[in-house]
Every structure is written in structure tokens, then in C-alpha cells.
Amino acid sequence: MRQPVAVRSLSTSTEAGASIFSVDVLDDGVAIxxxxxxxxxxxxxxxxxxxxxxxxxxxVQNDSSIKAAVLISGKANNFIAGADIKMIESCxxxxxxxxxxxxxxxxxxxxxxxxxxxxxxxxxxxxxGLEVALACKYRIASTGSKTVLGLxxxxxxxxxxxxxxxxxxxxVGIQKALPIMLTGKNVRPAQAKRMGLVDAVADxxxxxxxxxxxxxxxxxxxxxxxxxxxxxxxxxxxGNPIGRKVLFDQATKxxxxxxxxxxxxxxxxxxxxxxxxxxGFKSYDKExxxxxxxxxxxxxxxxxxxxxxxxxxxxxxxxxxxxxxKTMGVLGxxxxxxxxxxxxxxxxxxxxxxxxxxxxxxxGEKQIGDNLQKRVKKRAMLQFEKDRTMxxxxxxxxxxxxQKHFASADLVIEAVPESLKLKHIVVKxxxxxxxxxxxxxxxxxxxxxxxxxxxxKRPENVxxxxxxxxxxxxxxxxxIRHKGTSDATAAAAVDVGLRQGKTVVVCKDVPGFYVNRSLxxxxxxxxxxxxxxxxxxxxxKALKKFGFPVGPITLADEVGIDVAxxxxxxxxxxxxxxxxxxxxxxKLIMPAFIEAGLLGKKTGKGFFAxxxxxxxxxxxxxxxxxxxxxxxxxxxLDIDDKEIAERMVLRFINEAIFxxxxxxxxxxxxxxxxxxxxxxxxxxxxxxxxxxxxxxxxEKFVAKxxxxxxxxxxxxxxxxxxxxxxxxxxxxxM
Numbered sequence: 033m034r035q036p037v038a039v040r041s042l043s044t045s046t047e048a049g050a051s052i053f054s055v056d057v058l059d060d061g062v063a064i065x066x067x068x069x070x071x072x073x074x075x076x077x078x079x080x081x082x083x084x085x086x087x088x089x090x091x092v093q094n095d096s097s098i099k100a101a102v103l104i105s106g107k108a109n110n111f112i113a114g115a116d117i118k119m120i121e122s123c124x125x126x127x128x129x130x131x132x133x134x135x136x137x138x139x140x141x142x143x144x145x146x147x148x149x150x151x152x153x154x155x156x157x158x159x160x161g162l163e164v165a166l167a168c169k170y171r172i173a174s175t176g177s178k179t180v181l182g183l184x185x186x187x188x189x190x191x192x193x194x195x196x197x198x199x200x201x202x203x204v205g206i207q208k209a210l211p212i213m214l215t216g217k218n219v220r221p222a223q224a225k226r227m228g229l230v231d232a233v234a235d236x237x238x239x240x241x242x243x244x245x246x247x248x249x250x251x252x253x254x255x256x257x258x259x260x261x262x263x264x265x266x267x268x269x270x271g272n273p274i275g276r277k278v279l280f281d282q283a284t285k286x287x288x289x290x291x292x293x294x295x296x297x298x299x300x301x302x303x304x305x306x307x308x309x310x311x312g313f314k315s316y317d318k319e320x321x322x323x324x325x326x327x328x329x330x331x332x333x334x335x336x337x338x339x340x341x342x343x344x345x346x347x348x349x350x351x352x353x354x355x356x357x358k359t360m361g362v363l364g365x366x367x368x369x370x371x372x373x374x375x376x377x378x379x380x381x382x383x384x385x386x387x388x389x390x391x392x393x394x395x396g397e398k399q400i401g402d403n404l405q406k407r408v409k410k411r412a413m414l415q416f417e418k419d420r421t422m423x424x425x426x427x428x429x430x431x432x433x434x435q436k437h438f439a440s441a442d443l444v445i446e447a448v449p450e451s452l453k454l455k456h457i458v459v460k461x462x463x464x465x466x467x468x469x470x471x472x473x474x475x476x477x478x479x480x481x482x483x484x485x486x487x488x489k490r491p492e493n494v495x496x497x498x499x500x501x502x503x504x505x506x507x508x509x510x511x512i513r514h515k516g517t518s519d520a521t522a523a524a525a526v527d528v529g530l531r532q533g534k535t536v537v538v539c540k541d542v543p544g545f546y547v548n549r550s551l552x553x554x555x556x557x558x559x560x561x562x563x564x565x566x567x568x569x570x571x572x573k574a575l576k577k578f579g580f581p582v583g584p585i586t587l588a589d590e591v592g593i594d595v596a597x598x599x600x601x602x603x604x605x606x607x608x609x610x611x612x613x614x615x616x617x618x619k620l621i622m623p624a625f626i627e628a629g630l631l632g633k634k635t636g637k638g639f640f641a642x643x644x645x646x647x648x649x650x651x652x653x654x655x656x657x658x659x660x661x662x663x664x665x666x667x668x669l670d671i672d673d674k675e676i677a678e679r680m681v682l683r684f685i686n687e688a689i690f691x692x693x694x695x696x697x698x699x700x701x702x703x704x705x706x707x708x709x710x711x712x713x714x715x716x717x718x719x720x721x722x723x724x725x726x727x728x729x730x731e732k733f734v735a736k737x738x739x740x741x742x743x744x745x746x747x748x749x750x751x752x753x754x755x756x757x758x759x760x761x762x763x764x765x766m
Contacts, residue, residue, distance in 0.1 A: 033474060035606050039105065042649070043072055050071065050315060051070075051084070051598050052066060052067060052068065052069045052070070052075075052080060052081055052084050052085075052205070053065060053085065053088045053220070054066045054068075054361065055064065055091065055092075057097060057098060057370040058244070058252075059100055060099070060248065061097060061099030061100065061251070062098075062099065062101065062102065062244055062247045062251075063098045063100070063101040063102070064082055064101070064102050064104065064240070064244070065088055065101055065102065065103050065104070065149075066104055066105070066106045067081075067103070067104070067105050067106060067107075067111075067112070068105065068107055069081065069107075069108030070147075073107075073110075074107060074110040074111065074112075074113040074156065075105055075107060075110055075111070075112045075113060075161070076114060076116045076160075076161075076258075077112065077114065077115040077116060077119075077136070077160040077161070077164075077172075077194075077583070078116040078119065079116070079119055081116075081227075082135065082136070082139070082404070082573060083241045085139065086139065088699065089142055091147075091490065092146070092147060092149070093142065093146040093147060094421070096742045097250050098147065098527040098753060099147065100147055100148045100149070100150070100250055100251050101147065101148075101149045101150070101247065101248040102149070102150045102152055102243040102244055102246075102247050103149055103150065103151050103152065103164070103165075103168060104152040104154075104239070104240055104243060105152075105154065105155065107155070108154075109154065109155035109156065109167070109176065109178035110153065110154075110155040110156050111151075111153045111154060111156060111157040111161050112156070112157060112158075112160065112161025112164055113156045113158055113159075113161060113662050114156075114158045114159030114160050114161055114184070115159055115160040115193075115194075116661075117188065117336060117339060117340070118170075119132065120132075120190075120228060120327055120336075121336060121340075121704070123327060124236060124499040125328070126324035126325060126327070126328055126738070127324075128761075129323065129327045129328070130320055130321075130324045133193050133194070133320045133322060133323055133324065134473075135192070136160070136194040137194060137195060137316055137604050140164070140195045141167075141195075142197075143164070143167040143168065144168075144169075147251040148169035148170065148171045148245045148247065148554065149167075149168040149169055149170075150168060150169065150171070150172065150243045150244075150247045150250070151165040151168040151171045151172070151241075151243075152172055152174075152239050152240060152242075152243035153171060153172065153173045153174065153181070153230070153341060154167060154173075154176055154178075154179055154236055154239055155174075155176065155178045155179055155180075156178070156179075156180060157173070157179070157180070157181045157182075158180070158181070158184055158218070159182075159183060159184055159185055159192070159193050160192075160193075162182065162183055162192075162196065162200075163183075163192055163194040163195055163196040164179050164194075164291070165181075166195065166196060166199040166200060166203065166438060166752070167195065167199065168248060169250060169257065170231050170232075170246050170247075170257060170630065171229070171230040171231050171232075172230060172231065172234055172239065172242055172243050173221040173224055173225070173230040173232075173233050173234075173257035174233070174234055174235065174236040174239045175222075175233050175234065175235055175236065176221075176223050177413075177414075177417070179220070179221050179236075179404060180218040180219065180220060181218065181219045181221075181224050181229060181230070182212060182216065182217060182218040182219055182491040183196050183200065183212060183213050183216065184216035184218075185216070185297070186213060186214060186215065186216045186295075186297045186301065186370075187216040187335065187339075188225050188332060188335050188336050188339055188644060189296070189297045189326055189329060189331045189332025189333075189334070189335040189408055189716070190297055190321060190323060190326050190327065191213070191297055191300055191301045191304060191319070191323055191326060192213065192319075193319060193320065193323035193438075195316060195319070195320040196213070196319075197213070197301060197304045197305050197308060197315075197319045198304075198308045198313040198315060198316060198319060199313070200212075200213065200229075201305055201309070201313065201347055202308070202309065202313040203228060203229065203575075204227045204228045204229050205227075205228075205429075205623045206276075206279060206309060207230075207279065207306060208347055209228050210283055210301075210302070210305065213301050213305070214283075214287060214298050214301060214302075218641065220410075220411050220412060221233045222411050223411060223521075223653075225254055231257065231258070233245070236443060246520055251615065261540075262692070263268065265625055266361055266595055272562075273310070274355050276306070276310070277311055278657070280302060280306050282300055284302055285560060286300075287302060287589075288298065290454035291596055292576065292577070292579065293577050294331070294696055294714065294716050295331055295716055296326060296329055296516070297326055297329055297331070297332070300322040300325070300326055303318075303322065304318050304319050304322050311689050314678060325720065329565055330726060330727075333345040333459055333718070333726075334715065334716055334717055334718030334719075334722055334726070335715055335716065335718070335720075337367075337704070337718045337722060337765075338704070338705065338708060338715055338718060338719070341701045341702075341704060341705050342461050342535050342705055342709075344701070345535050345536060345702070346530060346535075347396055347536065348523060348525055348526045348530060349526070349538070349573045350519055350522045350523035351523055351526040352523070352527070353520065353523040354520050354523070354524075354528045355442060355469055355520075355524065356442075356524065356527060357381060357442040357443045357471075357524055357527070357528050357710040358381065358382065358442055358444055359381070359382045359383075359440050359441050359443075360376055360381050360382065360441060360442065360443045360444070360445065360528070361383070361384040361386065361437075361438050361441040361443070361444035361466070362376075362383055362384070362385050362386065362444075362445050362447060362661075363386050363393050363444065363445070363447060363448060363462065364386075364387060364392075364446065364447035364448045364456060365385050365386070365387035365393050365395065365396025365397070365427075366387075366392070366395075366447065367399070367447075367501060367502070368388070368475055368499060368501060368503060369385065369396060370385075370395075370396035370397075370399040370400050370508070371399075371445035371501065371502055371503025371504055372445055372475070372499055372503055373396070373400055373425060373445060374400045374403055374404070374503065374504050374531040375503055375504055375533065375534070375756075376528075377400070377421050377422070377424040378404075378421055379531050379533065380424070381424070381516065381528070381531065382424045382426065383424060383426065383603070384426045384428055384434070384437050384438060384441060385397070385425055385426065385427050385428065386428040386429065386430075386434050386438075387429060387430075387642040388429065388430050389430070389431075390429055393428070393429055394428050394563060396427075397425060397427055400422070400425060400695065401418075401457075403504060403618065404418045404645040405418065405581075406419060406421065408575055408586065415469055416735075423766060427494040428570040433610060434465075435464075435465040438462065438465045438466050439465055439466065439467060440467075441466050441467070442467075442469070442470060442471070442472060442524070443470065443471045443525070443528060444456050444462055444472050444473065445473045445474075445475055445497055446459075446462075446472070446473070446474050446475060447475045448677075448717050450476060450477065450478070450598060452479055452483060452484065455474060455476070455479070455484050455487070456484070456486075456487035457470060457487075459487040459494075460487050460488075463488060463489055463490070469493075469523055470539065471493050471494075471495060471521050471525060472488060472490075472493055472494050472495075472527060472675065473494075473495050473496065474494070474495075474496055474497070475496075475497055475498060475499055476496060476498065476592070477498055477544075477545075477547070477548055477599065478543060478544050478548055478599050478602050479597070479602075480514070480541055480542075480543065481494065481495065481496040481512050481513070481514040481517075482515065482516070482541055484496075485514050485516060485517075489692060491516045491517075491523050492516050492517060492518040492521060493512070493518070494514065494516075494517065494521075495511065495512065495513060495514075495517050495521050495522065495525050496510070496511065496512030496514075496545070497509060497510075497511060497512075497525055497528075497539070498510040498511075498512060498545060498547075499534075500547075500710055501591075506708065506709070506710075507533075507534060507535050507709045508530040508534065508535055508537065508547070508705075508709035508710040509532070509534035509536050510537055510538075510539050510540050510545050510546060510547060510666065510706070510710075511525050511529060511536055511538045511539065512540070512541050512545050512582075513538065513540075514540075515541070522538070526538070526579075535705060535709050537697065537702045537705060537706045538695070538698060538702075539696055539697060539706075540695055540696040540697075542694070542696050543602060543603055543605075543606040543607075544599065544602070544603050545696070546604075546688075546691050546696050546697050546703070546706050546710075547706055547707065547710035547711060548599055549607075549687060549696065550684055550688045550691060550707060551599075551684070551711060552599065552600065552603035552604075552607060552610075552611055552686045552687065552722075553607070553611060553686070553687045553747065554584065554681075554683055554684035554687070554702070555584060555588065555596060555600060555681070556600065556611050556612070556613055556618070556747075557613065557679050557683050558584045558585065558588070558678045559613060559615075559618035559619070559621045559622070559679070560613035560614060560618050560679075560744075561613055561616070561671070561676060561679070562621060562659050562663075563613070563615035563617060563618045563621075563659075563662070563663050563666055564615075564668065564669040564671060565663070565667075565668030565669060566669075566671055567651075567652055568639050568674060569585075569651065569694050570584040570673070570676065571583060571584060571585055571676055571680075572584065572585045572586055573673070574673040574674075574676040574677045575676075575680060575681075576632050577673065578677040578681060578714065578715025579676065579716060579717065580711075580712055580713070580714060581712040582712070584680065585639045586640070586641070586648075587711075588632065588638065588639060589632035589633045589638035589639055589640055590632065590633055591630045591632070592631055592632045592633075592634055593622060593625045593626060593630060593632045593638050593639075594626050594631050594632075595621060596622065597622035597625070597626050600622055601622075604619070606689075609746050609747055609749075610687065610690070610747055611747070612745065612746070612747045613744075613745075613747065614745045614747075615663075615666065617662050617666070617712075618662065621658070621659060621662060623641075624658045624662065625638065625655065625658060628654060628658060630652065630654060630655055630658075633646055637652045637654065637655070638652065638655065639651070639655050640652055640655075641653075641654060643664065678736065678740075679740060679744075682733070682737055682740065682748070683747070683748065684707075684713075684720065684738060685720040685723065685733070686750060686754075687708060688720045688721070689720075689721075689724075689750075689751040689753055689754050690751045690753075691703065692721075692753065692764075693751050695750065700719075700721035700722075700764040700765055701765075703720060704719020704720060704721050704722055705719065706720040707719060714739070721764035721765065722765060724754070724764060725763045725764050725765055728763065730754060730757050730758045730761075730763060730764075731761075733750070733754060733758075734750050734754055734755055734758040737749065737750035738750065
């Protein structure tokens with residue numbers, strides 16, 4: 033490769049800040065445009081970026097000494113991470129948004145219509161970053177493990193607003209483009225090459241040289257941009273109006289099923305792509321109009337609030353740990369223990385996985401290996417990376433010399449059954465062999481951390497780390513400090529959670545912590561509705577209609593009736609009337625199920641019956657008979673779906689408010705994130721506290737609670753905090 037010779041230099045420093053771009057021109061007229069925002073860890077389409085890129089592109093297009101250009105990032109593992117969401121958040125009207133978007137479109141059109149530009153992509157190329165790449169003549173992606181391409185705007189309630197809804201489906205085809213735009217999922221380099229999103233792939237170290245060579249090839253004609261051949265079947269669906277109608281009708285049905293009609297962005301994406309397909313993908317004005325409308329929608333506002341909140345929670349509030357965890361012990365290789373191990377070893381943490389016997393250990397190791405192999409199959413991980421990752425799992429059993437290994441542990445997490453006596457035994461046994469600085473964490477879902485810490489010689493090192501099942505998929509981690517937990521212990525535990533890719537919410541040490549405590553009254557109301565004669569499937573449908581991903585009956589079966597029953601009993605002893613219902617007999621349902629062996633999906637029967645493949649197979653007749661026997665003599669009430677959802681959701685939110693009032697969580701922000709990421713409170717509402725603020729209104733929430741209190745009893749009494757707020761006209765988020 034010939035070395036760059038600077039023909040002219042251009043400073044892009046402006047009032048917006050320090051220079052983001054540098055331009056070097058090779059002696060054959062290929063310009064290398066390097067992006068590196070010194071004010072940020074990643075490049076984004078920030079106001080400074082947009083201001084500084086204009087003179088750079090103008091120079092490329094107007095300078096006769098420049099024949100072609102390569103656009104590359106100066107940052108490791110980042111091309112452009114997307115638009116600066118704060119810029120959009122500051123807009124107060126559709127007109128303001130449209131002004132910004134029009135400027136972006138003008139720049140993209142200038143890039144696309146002028147001298148050839150090659151995008152050299154390494155790392156994140158997302159949202160507006162991918163739209164920049166799409167405006168380039170040629171795209172090369174590195175094969176680096178951090179390289180991903182995607183259009184995740186739908187996850188913020190938006191659509192690609194810089195030409196992506198037109199250029200992307202035009203490039204790869206409608207059928208390939210829609211799933212990516214409608215779900216926001218990322219595409220790895222190999223898949224991007226197969227689908228035609230990038231023209232070539234290269235080793236990260238050879239990326240710049242490959243891009244320069246491509247630019248030269250475009251100039252001298254030795255490199256032609258290949259158009260992917262369209263099969264007759266693709267043409268039949270995409271190349272004529274009748275086929276497109278079938279395609280978009282089917283896509284609309286699938287979208288409505290997936291979104292429940294709660295999210296306007298997928299619908300707008302389909303509308304704009306459909307208009308583009310009919311116009312030769314020139315419907316840029318329609319894209320801009322739809323983007324502006326979505327930006328001002330309450331759903332997008334709620335989803336953006338989640339983005340900002342979860343981003344804020346990526347910072348360790350306790351600071352950098354004095355001794356970061358390098359080696360971790362996990363006690364118990366069951367579903368939870370194996371899941372905790374998986375999310376740790378994939379982030380480079382060595383894990384000592386201990387189980388009582390070889391059978392349990394083998395099942396846990398197989399679970400981890402199978403999950404990683406799925407990633408290999410999807411090309412999200414290379415085979416050697418999978419093998420290296422599995423090498424970080426050190427399997428141990430009770431009859432092995434596990435004590436020697438645990439002498440090097442910085443953190444031990446126990447994932448044994450929910451028994452205080454058993455956890456005390458485990459604490460005492462383990463502490464004999466771990467070093468003094470080692471943290472002991474418990475994965476209990478409800479037991480008080482202070483009670484577990486009583487068995488410890490070093491209670492300041494004991495903390496709760498409550499993961500949600502299945503651990504690799506569930507994003508939330510509750511960190512629970514008891515009164516004696518040290519700041520150093522908390523800092524290290526939060527650091528581990530963040531390194532595992534979890535969103536961490538710190539909770540006070542109370543029964544049920546935050547998520548399960550809030551769930552308690554919600555699930556209690558399920559049994560009340562069952563006593564009222566409401567069919568379980570109706571309960572599930574009503575809550576799914578409200579926006580939950582699964583209904584409460586299905587949730588109980590998934591978690592396990594025995595686990596749910598244990599939490600209900602435990603919380604009943606601690607929350608008093610807040611766990612009551614207007615039917616005293618409702619408390620008999622869960623114990624009766626447990627006694628009959630109806631433990632949910634894991635036993636093939638709970639509220640629902642399941643076939644051999646654990647697929648739901650209608651209401652379980654045994655469960656129906658148990659409920660009917662308990663409610664003998666109880667009148668069946670005529671309750672509509674709205675009341676079903678309200679009774680459950682209002683009790684759920686009210687307990688979350690009690691948690692904020694009592695300091696169980698530190699803020700309404702944490703409360704929103706906890707229940708969205710922990711149990712799937714509808715994201716388009718922004719969480720329980722934003723739902724009260726923006727949808728119901730604080731005063732209306734209190735009025736509804738009082739109404740149900742008069743009708744059904746004191747379990748609906750609103751939390752004093754929200755009553756006071758209603759009187760003062762306050763909101764949770766100001």
C-alpha cells in the first residue's frame with residue numbers, strides 16, 4: 033500500500049468543538065477521511081459531526097485533486113454508533129425535527145451522487161451510521177468480532193430517518209430489509225455480505241488497505257459494483273404491484289401479531305417502504321414526514337426515556353472497584369447457576385462451576401456449551417471463540433479438590449435452592465476456603481440478605497445478586513445490600529453485573545426486593561379473579577392486550593407454581609393487607625396446586641397442560657377442578673377485560689410506589705427500568721411511574737384505587753406517597 037501524502041490539510045474545527053475529521057490525500061487522488069470525535073467514546077451523528085462533515089464532503093466533491101474517497105473511523109470497534117438521541121430529544125415540534133432531517137438527507141444525497149466513496153466499516157455501524165454507509169458507493173466490513181450493522185431505530189419508536197427506509201430495501205430487497213428494520217436486530221459481517229448489504233469483507237488489520245484498493249478499482253474501472261441477482265420468486269413478490277400487495281399484507285399481519293398494535297413505528301416503516309417500492313425508492317419526503325410524526329409520539333418518548341435511563345444505569349454508582357473480579361465461583365450448576373456462568377465466561381471472567389455430582393455438573397456444562405454453539409451456528413461467534421470461552425469454565429464437584437480452586441476466587445455466587453438453612457450451610461462451608469477479600473453473593477429471589485449474612489464471618493462481604501431466568505436472555509440484575517454490606521463489595525458486585533451486560537438496579541434489603549415485591553399483589557389478584565370465576569385464558573389475554581409480553585397465568589407456570597407459591601406465602605407474612613384479596617379462600621389455590629403436583633411447565637401441568645415438548649395445550653382440567661372446588665358457593669362475577677387488567681396493573685403499580693416511598697429503590701427511573709427489564713412492563717408506556725405520569729395522571733390513579741378499594745377492600749388503598757402527590761399536583765418524573 034502506498035503511504036498517504038498530504039496534498040492539502042483541512043481543519044474541521046468549528047464552533048461545535050474540536051476537529052472530528054482529518055483528511056489525507058494519496059498521490060493518486062484517493063482521499064482518506066478519518067472520523068474520530070475527541071469528545072466522545074464513539075462517533076455519533078451529533079450536531080458537531082453534522083456541522084463538520086459538510087465542508088469535508090464539499091471538499092471531496094469540489095477539489096479536482098481528489099478523485100475518490102475512503103470513509104473510515106479512527107476509533108477502535110466503532111464506525112458510527114448512530115444519531116445523537118439527545119439532539120432529537122431537544123426538539124419540541126415536528127417542524128424542528130423535519131429541519132434537522134432535511135439537512136441530513138441533503139448531505140446523504142450529496143455523498144451518494146458525487147465522487148465514489150468507500151465505507152470502511154469496523155465495529156458498530158448502526159442507525160444513522162449505517163445510513164451514511166448506505167449513501168456510499170461501496171461498503172467493506174471488517175470481520176472483527178465487534179463489527180455489527182443494523183437499523184435499531186424501531187426500538188426507540190422511530191424509523192430510519194436519513195434515507196434508510198429507501199436505500200436499504202433497494203439494495204438488499206424488501207423481504208430481507210423488513211425483518212431488520214421491524215425488529216432492530218443486528219447483522220454480522222458474513223450475513224451482511226450474503227445479503228448484499230456490504231460488497232466485501234476484510235480482516236480488521238487489512239480493512240484500510242482493502243478500502244483504498246476498492247476506491248482505486250472504482251476509479252480505473254477494474255472494480256464493478258455487483259448487483260445481486262434477483263430470483264424469479266423475489267421478482268414475483270417485489271417486482272410487481274400484485275406481489276408487493278401480498279408481501280406487505282403478510283408483513284402487516286406478522287407485525288401486528290408481534291407488536292399487538294401498541295407500537296406505531298413498525299406500521300410507519302411498512303407504510304414508507306411500501307411507498308418507496310411503488311416510487312422506485314424515492315419516497316424521501318414521506319420518510320421525513322413519518323420520522324417527524326414518530327418523534328413526537330408518546331410511544332417514542334417513552335422508549336427514549338428507557339434508553340436514557342438504561343444508559344445512565346451503565347455507570348457504576350460506587351465507582352471503580354478496588355479489586356475487580358477476575359475469578360468467580362458459582363455454587364450450583366442448575367438452570368440459574370449455568371446461566372450465571374455463561375454470561376460471565378463470555379465476558380472473559382474465569383468461573384469455577386461447582387455442583388454436588390457429575391450428573392448435575394455435566395447438565396450445566398452442556399447447557400452452556402449448547403447455548404454457545406447456537407451462537408456459532410448464527411455466526412455471532414467463531415468456533416475457536418466458543419472453545420476458548422468454554423475453557424474459562426472449570427467444572428468441580430463435591431468429591432474433587434474444589435477447595436484449592438476456590439482459594440483464588442474474588443467472588444462466589446450461590447445458586448442453591450431457596451432455603452435459609454441450606455444457604456447458611458453453604459456460606460459457612462465456602463468461607464473456610466475463600467480468601468478474605470472474596471465477596472459472597474446470594475442469588476436468592478426473596479430471602480433477606482441480612483439473614484443470610486448472619487452465617488458469615490465477614491458480613492461486610494455479603495451481598496445479594498438476584499438474576500432473572502433465563503439468565504442469558506433477561507437483562508436485569510438486582511443488587512441488594514444489607515445494612516452491613518461495604519461500599520467496596522457493592523462496587524465490585526455492580527462492576528461484575530455491568531461486565532456481564534446486565535442493567536443493574538440497586539435495591540434495599542426487604543422481602544422480595546423490588547421486582548418480586550411489586551409482583552406479589554399483582555399475582556395475588558390473579559387468584560382473586562380466579563375466585564370471581566374469570567377463565568385463566570381471559571386473564572392472560574387481558575394483560576397481553578394491555579401490553580405485557582406474557583400473561584400472569586403463563587408467567588406463574590413458567591416460573592413454577594412452587595416458586596410463585598413460596599414467594600406469595602413469604603410476602604403475605606411481610607406485606608399484610610397488601611397481599612390480601614376480597615376472597616379469603618384465594619390463598620388456598622397455590623398450596624392446593626403444589627400438593628397435587630401441578631408445578632407448572634417443568635412438570636408438564638400447572639394452570640395449563642403441556643405436551644411432551646413443553647408446548648401449551650389448553651387449560652389443565654385438574655387445575656380447573658381444584659379452583660372450582662375451592663370456590664364452591666362463590667358467585668361468578670360479570671367482569672370485563674378492562675377491569676381484569678386494571679385490578680392487576682393498579683395493584684402492581686401501587687406496590688412499586690410503596691417501594692419508592694420506602695426507599696427500596698432509589699428513584700422512579702430505577703423503578704421503571706426494573707419492572708420493564710425484570711417482568712416486561714409494557715415499554716411503550718415507559719414503565720409504571722411514567723404510566724401514572726403520562727397516561728393515567730396521578731390524580732386519576734388515586735381515584736381509581738379508591739374506587740376499587742370501596743368495591744373490593746383495603747388491599748387497593750393507594751400508597752400515601754401518591755395520595756400526597758395528587759394533592760400537590762406533582763409527578764414522579766418532573
